[in-house]
Amino acid sequence: MPNMNERLAHVGSGFAKFLTPPEPDVIRFTVGQPDFDTPSSIVEAAKDALDRGETAYTRPQGSVELCQAVSSHLERYNIHRDHDDVLITPGCKQALFYSMITLLNPGDEVLLLSPAWPSYDGMLRLLGVTPIHVPVLQHNYHPDFDALASAVTSKTTAIILNSPNNPTGAVYTSSEIERLTAFSVEHDLWIIDDMIYANLTWTDEGYSSPTQFEGGAGRTVSIGGWSKGWSMTGWRLGWITGPTRVMTNVKTVNASSATHVPTFLMPAAKHAFDAMDDVERMKKEFAKRRMLIHEGFQSLPGVNVPEPEGAFYMFCDIRGTGMSDTEFALRAMEEARVQCIPGSLMPGGEGFIRISYATSEENINEGVRRLKQWLEELQ
Numbered sequence: 001m002p003n004m005n006e007r008l009a010h011v012g013s014g015f016a017k018f019l020t021p022p023e024p025d026v027i028r029f030t031v032g033q034p035d036f037d038t039p040s041s042i043v044e045a046a047k048d049a050l051d052r053g054e055t056a057y058t059r060p061q062g063s064v065e066l067c068q069a070v071s072s073h074l075e076r077y078n079i080h081r082d083h084d085d086v087l088i089t090p091g092c093k094q095a096l097f098y099s100m101i102t103l104l105n106p107g108d109e110v111l112l113l114s115p116a117w118p119s120y121d122g123m124l125r126l127l128g129v130t131p132i133h134v135p136v137l138q139h140n141y142h143p144d145f146d147a148l149a150s151a152v153t154s155k156t157t158a159i160i161l162n163s164p165n166n167p168t169g170a171v172y173t174s175s176e177i178e179r180l181t182a183f184s185v186e187h188d189l190w191i192i193d194d195m196i197y198a199n200l201t202w203t204d205e206g207y208s209s210p211t212q213f214e215g216g217a218g219r220t221v222s223i224g225g226w227s228k229g230w231s232m233t234g235w236r237l238g239w240i241t242g243p244t245r246v247m248t249n250v251k252t253v254n255a256s257s258a259t260h261v262p263t264f265l266m267p268a269a270k271h272a273f274d275a276m277d278d279v280e281r282m283k284k285e286f287a288k289r290r291m292l293i294h295e296g297f298q299s300l301p302g303v304n305v306p307e308p309e310g311a312f313y314m315f316c317d318i319r320g321t322g323m324s325d326t327e328f329a330l331r332a333m334e335e336a337r338v339q340c341i342p343g344s345l346m347p348g349g350e351g352f353i354r355i356s357y358a359t360s361e362e363n364i365n366e367g368v369r370r371l372k373q374w375l376e377e378l379q
């Protein structure tokens, strides 16, 4: 038989092993998607489009109206891009892949602030690009600029940013983003900015875009989507925008692969920007849960957790329990009936576990109660 793509052998399976739906009595702190229904007016907008018969091929980069709506939405983050430089993708993930196909060549090295969401590593490896995992500071999960400087080689062509961050919940300050932009200018790097969690921040400054700093706009590709902020994970809708010369090539990549997202989803995605009250309602829920779960985990023996700053994740240092993160996750599941993600599934995450608080207050209280009882009995 002929060979297959050999690079696939180097692509990991991410969190999959620890995301398997467990028996119903298990409390899951693993799932990275909001537990709310998509706001009903967005659902209605998709149904209306179907009723109008919007089921044929359409403009590959996305309808003009939708691209305009994304362009206006991004203004709130100081990202100024013409609507013709916006392209709608099947999920943020596809937008990330498009950006990598467009900007990178086999043999390139790309900096990741680690621990990093595992899909970046897999996508880069698929393209024959080497991910360079540069550890963040362990006390707050913010960038370590000395480590970044020493990781740059003549092959480094890009850095991937993700603030608010999955898995750590860190939100980089605007002065850190400014420094990261200056660093990218100094070393002539592309910036792939995964801003999928931009509207879920708990810091005063919130999300900050490299495009607003000197030299940033010409080298930054901003990528986001509807999955997290609007609770639309299954709709598979994302966007990508960047400098015109980059977007020209992104359009070619898209036209050569997906063509476009489902036509009847586009009016719904546009309507989502008119449903910001629903977004705020969900954000308020996450804000309450964040306080509750942080307080709960801080009370666990041997566990230390910096305050989560964004997204709906918390990254917990469990080294004080004497267990490895994998042992912790396996035993928490077996003995406390709580599911969590061991950090060592990502380079740089050893000794930590990722907790998602995209779950009810009731589950948070019960999960914390179980973990506390379990850890106290082990002491």
Ligand code: PLP
Residues within 6 Å of the ligand: 032, 090, 091, 092, 093, 094, 117, 162, 165, 166, 194, 196, 225, 226, 227, 233, 236, 237, 238
């Ligand atoms: N980027 C990050 C950091 C994520 O955590 C996720 C999903 O978990 C994605 C991108 C994927 O987004 P989408 O579902 O829109 O493809």
